[in-house]
Amino acid sequence: xxxxxxxxxxxxxxxxxxxxxxxxxxxxxxxxxxxxxxxxxxxxxxxxxxxxxxxxxxxxxxxxxxxxxxxxxxxxxxxxxxxxxxxxxxxxxxxxxxxxxxxxxxxxxxxxxxxxxxxxxxxxxxxxxxxxxxxxxxxxxxxxxxxxxxxxxxxxxxxxxxxxxxxxxxxxxxxxxxxxxxxxxxxxxxxxxxxxxxxxxxxxxxxxxxxxxxxxxxxxxxxxxxxxxxxxxxxxxxxxxxxxxxxxxxxxxxxxxxxxxxxxxxxxxxxxxxxxxxxxxxxxxxxxxxxxxxxxxxxxxxxxxxxxxxxxxxxxxxxxxxxxxxxxxxxxxxxxxxxxxxxxxxxxxxxxxxxxxxxxxxxxxxxxxxxxxxxxxxxxxxxxxxxxxxxxxxxxxxxxxxxxxxxxxxxxxxxxxxxxxxxxxxxxxxxxxxxxxxxxxxxxxxxxxxxxxxxxxxxxxxxxxxxxxxxxxxxxxxxxxxxxxxxxxxxxxxxxxxxxxxxxxxxxxxxxxxxxxxxxxxxxxxxxxxxxx
Amino acid sequence: xxxxxxxxxxxxxxxxxxxxxxxxxxxxxxxxxxxxxxxxxxxxxxxxxxxxxxxxxxxxxxxxxxxxxxxxxxxxxxxxx
Numbered sequence: 001x002x003x004x005x006x007x008x009x010x011x012x013x014x015x016x017x018x019x020x021x022x023x024x025x026x027x028x029x030x031x032x033x034x035x036x037x038x039x040x041x042x043x044x045x046x047x048x049x050x051x052x053x054x055x056x057x058x059x060x061x062x063x064x065x066x067x068x069x070x071x072x073x074x075x076x077x078x079x080x081x082x083x084x085x086x087x088x089x090x091x092x093x094x095x096x097x098x099x100x101x102x103x104x105x106x107x108x109x110x111x112x113x114x115x116x117x118x119x120x121x122x123x124x125x126x127x128x129x130x131x132x133x134x135x136x137x138x139x140x141x142x143x144x145x146x147x148x149x150x151x152x153x154x155x156x157x158x159x160x161x162x163x164x165x166x167x168x169x170x171x172x173x174x175x176x177x178x179x180x181x182x183x184x185x186x187x188x189x190x191x192x193x194x195x196x197x198x199x200x201x202x203x204x205x206x207x208x209x210x211x212x213x214x215x216x217x218x219x220x221x222x223x224x225x226x227x228x229x230x231x232x233x234x235x236x237x238x239x240x241x242x243x244x245x246x247x248x249x250x251x252x253x254x255x256x257x258x259x260x261x262x263x264x265x266x267x268x269x270x271x272x273x274x275x276x277x278x279x280x281x282x283x284x285x286x287x288x289x290x291x292x293x294x295x296x297x298x299x300x301x302x303x304x305x306x307x308x309x310x311x312x313x314x315x316x317x318x319x320x321x322x323x324x325x326x327x328x329x330x331x332x333x334x335x336x337x338x339x340x341x342x343x344x345x346x347x348x349x350x351x352x353x354x355x356x357x358x359x360x361x362x363x364x365x366x367x368x369x370x371x372x373x374x375x376x377x378x379x380x381x382x383x384x385x386x387x388x389x390x391x392x393x394x395x396x397x398x399x400x401x402x403x404x405x406x407x408x409x410x411x412x413x414x415x416x417x418x419x420x421x422x423x424x425x426x427x428x429x430x431x432x433x434x435x436x437x438x439x440x441x442x443x444x445x446x447x448x449x450x451x452x453x454x455x456x457x458x459x460x461x462x463x464x465x466x467x468x469x470x471x472x473x474x475x476x477x478x479x480x481x482x483x484x485x486x487x488x489x490x491x492x493x494x495x496x497x498x499x500x501x502x503x504x505x506x507x508x509x510x511x512x513x514x515x516x517x518x519x520x521x522x523x524x525x526x527x528x529x530x531x532x533x
Numbered sequence: 534x535x536x537x538x539x540x541x542x543x544x545x546x547x548x549x550x551x552x553x554x555x556x557x558x559x560x561x562x563x564x565x566x567x568x569x570x571x572x573x574x575x576x577x578x579x580x581x582x583x584x585x586x587x588x589x590x591x592x593x594x595x596x597x598x599x600x601x602x603x604x605x606x607x608x609x610x611x612x613x614x
Binding site for chain 1: 534537538541545559562563570571572574576577580581583584585588591592594595598599603604607608
């Protein structure tokens, strides 16, 4: 057995995981700052910029990541794991840092979105090559009875990358005004610049590492693959295992991962309307408390096998997604909050009239639209903002209401029935916040179950000489394409069936359910003791 | 169990073109010149259909292999691959 000593494996895990974590961080900050980046590089009203923006969002995740898996997977099987995943780290770090240096559209025009698109595509390419290399590298250093546990450290990196990205953005944002953050050379660029330091440290550490012992042995014996792509996808015996890995495991894992960590965040912000900082606080707690379970389930998979742990994570998602998301909506329903009159009586309500528009309607009568903002605060800590546009009847000639007035408005009989009111920036009470944290934590536990054993599972499915190529492609199709499509398909479903706010969940539920069924019938639970072949 | 896997192979073979059909129909119904969401733009649909078509073909091949009994016994070691 070619496994490394306990001390040595610690270094292997640390060097591999740190680099992979940084790559995920680099990839996520772009998505999390999408609004600001959009305003800076892809201004509204410019069709070319809009097209480039769409390409930056969709092509990087869906086209380039699987392509990166093929390019770097092939390279990793031909020249070695260490050099390849060192290269992906340099590409990712370099492109992230450079995104932070590109001047805005106002300064250099269309060159700005073009450069950002190019760098974003390099990011996608690098990410496609990183994961397979790191997982393979760690697995090929691990003893058979700890392969699941050791590779689960690599599995924590995607979630921790998200955690660090959230933390850095929150830290930068909370230390400056919104204007300073979103300015052309403002705070939004700091997370991109910070990346170069992290990558520098990681490259230094990785340079000191040696090549995987299994790959070195293969190379010494002259048994490395000459054409990994052909051997992986051209030979039926191996190709059918690639398909099985994709449809029976990674596809389901991908949607579970994205629903629990990304869709939950977007749903809480855009549908439930939780206030920006509290939403991120909920996610940070959920991720922080759930992350150790990657290691728990990775270690457990060494004892009881990978299959049933992965499939249980998928099944739990299928069963509990709708109740959990439904609970988010129900518990943050301000109509219900208002009904609790006891609380309302003690509440502080302040209203500011923002502006009054005078409109002449079709019948030639004057109408006044009063735009106001009301801050509601209940005694148990719950708060929200209400934006109203109250249309007054043309006969209204009552009390004077002026812009800037504050206090309760008694619009009374002058208000028409088509008043528009939107509740947003909801702040939950402490107990409710912890309930939400628990629910998010539960969904991330499903992620840890589905995701923790998957690196060991994929490594054990393919032979050393084509392992990097064979496992990278299904991983990035499953995770990047199936998982990455969760927001798009959810929006598609929500638009088609507007009456059900939970309709978007049918996509991850359907894909995870399908993957679960294929997994149950086609996968075996046996651990491959010998990955030296 | 093997008989069941073979029967399920037929489902996977049928499912693949159904998925592509729904994606194309989704594109036809949602692409508009006036819409502002991503689902109203042609580029995301082109990318998604371009990437999903080979995946759906993969699902068909998976179904075919399953139907032919290729998954009746999974390889025990890399020598069998």
